[in-house]
Amino acid sequence: xxxxxxxxxxxxxxxxxxxxxxxxxxxxxxxxxxxxxxxxxxxxxxxxxxxxxxxxxxxxxxxxxxxxxxxxxxxxxxxxxxxxxxxxxxxxxxxxxxxxxxxxxxxxxxxxxxxxxxxxxxxxxxxxxxxxxxxxxxxxxxxxxxxxxxxxxxxxxxxxxxxxxxxxxxxxxxxxxxxxxxxxxxxxxxxxxxxxxxxxxxxxxxxxxxxxxxxxxxxxxxxxxxxxxxxxxxxxxxxxxxxxxxxxxxxxxxxxxxxx
Amino acid sequence: xxxxxxxxxxxxxxxxxxxxxxxxxxxxxxxxxxxxxxxxxxxxxxxxxxxxxxxxxxxxxxxxxxxxxxxxxxxxxxxxxxxxxxxxxxxxxxxxxxxxxxxxxxxxxxxxxxxxxxxxxxxxxxxxxxxxxxxxxxxxxxxxxxxxxxxxxxxxxxxxxxxxxxxxxxxxxxxxxxxxxxxxxxxxxxxxxxxxxxxxxxxxxxxxxxxxxxxxxxxxxxxxxxxxxxxxxxxxxxxxxxxxxxxxxxxxxxxxxxxxxxxxxxxxxxxxxxxxxxxxxxxxxxxxxxxxxxxxxxxxxxxxxxxxxxxxxxxxxxxxxxxxxxxxxxxxxxxxxxxxxxxxxxxxxxxxxxxxxxxxxxxxxxxxxxxxxxxxxxxxxxxxxxxxxxxxxxxxxxxxxxxxxxxxxxxxxxxxxxxxxxxxxxxxxxxxxxxxxxxxxxxxxxxxxxxxxxxxxxxxxxxxxxxxxxxxxxxxxxxxxxxxxxxxxxxxxxxxxxxxxxxxxxxxxxxxxxxxxxxxxxxxxxxxxxxxxxxxxxxxxxxxxxxxxxxx
Numbered sequence: 133x134x135x136x137x138x139x140x141x142x143x144x145x146x147x148x149x150x151x152x153x154x155x156x157x158x159x160x161x162x163x164x165x166x167x168x169x170x171x172x173x174x175x176x177x178x179x180x181x182x183x184x185x186x187x188x189x190x191x192x193x194x195x196x197x198x199x200x201x202x203x204x205x206x207x208x209x210x211x212x213x214x215x216x217x218x219x220x221x222x223x224x225x226x227x228x229x230x231x232x233x234x235x236x237x238x239x240x241x242x243x244x245x246x247x248x249x250x251x252x253x254x255x256x257x258x259x260x261x262x263x264x265x266x267x268x269x270x271x272x273x274x275x276x277x278x279x280x281x282x283x284x285x286x287x288x289x290x291x292x293x294x295x296x297x298x299x300x301x302x303x304x305x306x307x308x309x310x311x312x313x314x315x316x317x318x319x320x321x322x323x324x325x326x327x328x329x330x331x332x333x334x335x336x337x338x339x340x341x342x343x344x345x346x347x348x349x350x351x352x353x354x355x356x357x358x359x360x361x362x363x364x365x366x367x368x369x370x371x372x373x374x375x376x377x378x379x380x381x382x383x384x385x386x387x388x389x390x391x392x
Numbered sequence: 393x394x395x396x397x398x399x400x401x402x403x404x405x406x407x408x409x410x411x412x413x414x415x416x417x418x419x420x421x422x423x424x425x426x427x428x429x430x431x432x433x434x435x436x437x438x439x440x441x442x443x444x445x446x447x448x449x450x451x452x453x454x455x456x457x458x459x460x461x462x463x464x465x466x467x468x469x470x471x472x473x474x475x476x477x478x479x480x481x482x483x484x485x486x487x488x489x490x491x492x493x494x495x496x497x498x499x500x501x502x503x504x505x506x507x508x509x510x511x512x513x514x515x516x517x518x519x520x521x522x523x524x525x526x527x528x529x530x531x532x533x534x535x536x537x538x539x540x541x542x543x544x545x546x547x548x549x550x551x552x553x554x555x556x557x558x559x560x561x562x563x564x565x566x567x568x569x570x571x572x573x574x575x576x577x578x579x580x581x582x583x584x585x586x587x588x589x590x591x592x593x594x595x596x597x598x599x600x601x602x603x604x605x606x607x608x609x610x611x612x613x614x615x616x617x618x619x620x621x622x623x624x625x626x627x628x629x630x631x632x633x634x635x636x637x638x639x640x641x642x643x644x645x646x647x648x649x650x651x652x653x654x655x656x657x658x659x660x661x662x663x664x665x666x667x668x669x670x671x672x673x674x675x676x677x678x679x680x681x682x683x684x685x686x687x688x689x690x691x692x693x694x695x696x697x698x699x700x701x702x703x704x705x706x707x708x709x710x711x712x713x714x715x716x717x718x719x720x721x722x723x724x725x726x727x728x729x730x731x732x733x734x735x736x737x738x739x740x741x742x743x744x745x746x747x748x749x750x751x752x753x754x755x756x757x758x759x760x761x762x763x764x765x766x767x768x769x770x771x772x773x774x775x776x777x778x779x780x781x782x783x784x785x786x787x788x789x790x791x792x793x794x795x796x797x798x799x800x801x802x803x804x805x806x807x808x809x810x811x812x813x814x815x816x817x818x819x820x821x822x823x824x825x826x827x828x829x830x831x832x833x834x835x836x837x838x839x840x841x842x843x844x845x846x847x848x849x850x851x852x853x854x855x856x857x858x859x860x861x862x863x864x865x866x867x868x869x870x871x872x873x874x875x876x877x878x879x880x881x882x883x884x885x886x887x888x889x890x891x892x893x894x895x896x897x898x899x900x901x902x903x904x905x906x907x908x909x910x911x912x913x914x915x916x917x918x919x920x921x922x923x924x925x926x927x928x929x930x931x932x933x934x935x936x937x938x939x940x941x942x943x944x
Binding site for chain 1: 507512513
């Protein structure tokens, strides 16, 4: 692992993808290095979710290639690739007929871990995402709040210790307070676990909180790729438009937002 | 007879029918599940096939069940007469709800869940078994439940193709206006529908997502439980009976005869006459009642050995000749053609004709001085007529009849169940019907038969049609058929019909009495086989004497 540490975990090389005649992604070049949280920011329809889906081979590029650990996705066994890539979607995408324990233990079960190990892992993860195993392990998703479901979704993505996490607007449907606390916890968690993740959002505040770098996408193109600090000072007009929304917010809630 | 004493007397037959019914429903539903669910899954994967296959299944359901049974009869392997045809038809009906609910259930799964399953690295098989089927289970089970309840209903109609089941009682009850029979057929069928509905309803709840915490109770649940319990009890008795009954020993084909009949009283009585005479000679007999022209197919295919028929019917409906009026010519040609074409023998005529009888109310006949059908012609414009489906459609039926007599009624004749036309006439709903000349209720309902003065109707002499190989296999049959020649007068047949139709007596009992009275079966016959030869001749002589006696 140490040898390959310097190489990017994920690399997009001139990737284009279209549905029929409509281009969704045009000529995308991107490198994600180990341990970083790359946030893809943009409006809906800008191609950020498609970028995620190209990463774990839910889609294959029309042209160019997506490399995972220097190997193109076309050469990865899709099942193997997906099992070592954690995936979190809005509302968690939990299986409604599985208990929390079975949901979190899904990939380990598919990978034939023995039951005791799965159980230990599930309990460890529940504790990690702030849910008491004794209370929550046997519940069904319908018996959880939105925030709790999202925590379980993150735990499920982490279960088989994947080197890469993909998160598709995971906190989008939560109320602002829950969202803020989950964002904080997630930031701590990724830093502590040293996880590599690609995080998709349309919320600039979230991007600035979580991202080690922010990629701004529009109409299938990557407009700029900056650290949060340089993003705040960007002169790009589209980036400024995003930053203006932030200012609007802070004018309204000046005392709280000054810390950002 | 009260319903309870009816049940007491016919309990074991009823239980057999319940068991048959349930077996048909379960087997066909099981097959439909085995075909329907995989097909449904396939359709969720293949959008192009979805429309045509669901469309086809839809069309299947729109075919009236009786018509579907009719279509299936001539088809080799899956068709024919009996349980197999019924199961094929039931499966075709059950497929639509099962396929459709499988498709709806699987496609209705939350897209996020499916996406998550793929993204977690589940294989297509794992997604199907661990995600799609469990999540769609309650919707699929709803489909199975609908299919099963439909099957319970459609199975009652399967009796028309000789598949057995509770429809046997329902059909018989309709024909004989016997409410006991109707209830004995309909109540268990309704209970069965309720029971299967609630059993699968419980299963659905079990698979549903809300299951674990909630418990629904209430009268629906209670009724369901009672229905289940009753069905189980009936079923248990049915199986117990079927183990006890000696029917298992009937399976050897050599010394055993299958006597068919059409699904009306007279045909049943004639079949019963032969059946009891054959049984008296120590040959086991199976009785099989079939609708429409099915007995012919069954006879030709060897499913039955013989059945009672009428020369005119054989001549027009089966041999497709235009109707002619000379009885001798009709009989001879039927005998010759059946022998050559079907290897079927025609017995000597039994002595009566069951021709179409044009009937009016006796009051009208007296008031208007009606004797012949021609007398009606000038009055017909103000009259209404009611005819059975059979009469409306057959070659020697209504169209030719109306032409022969220049009849034009006030309105298009009502097409209805034959046995209902008698009631319709006597209660004044219609003014003229085409009944059967041997119908027992003609006298009881005060109806009068008009003379066919233009000799429109071909002769309908009662005969038995017997397979030639059956005559060889069961030689006593030949004797019996000879004994029955000219044995039954029209008046006697009316009386026998009346006993069953109007007095609701058990046909087997009526036949037993008649055979004894006619010395066709003697109580001492089996104890003194040495007297058999003598007995035949003696009985025939006595029979001759009796048939010359004035008719009552």
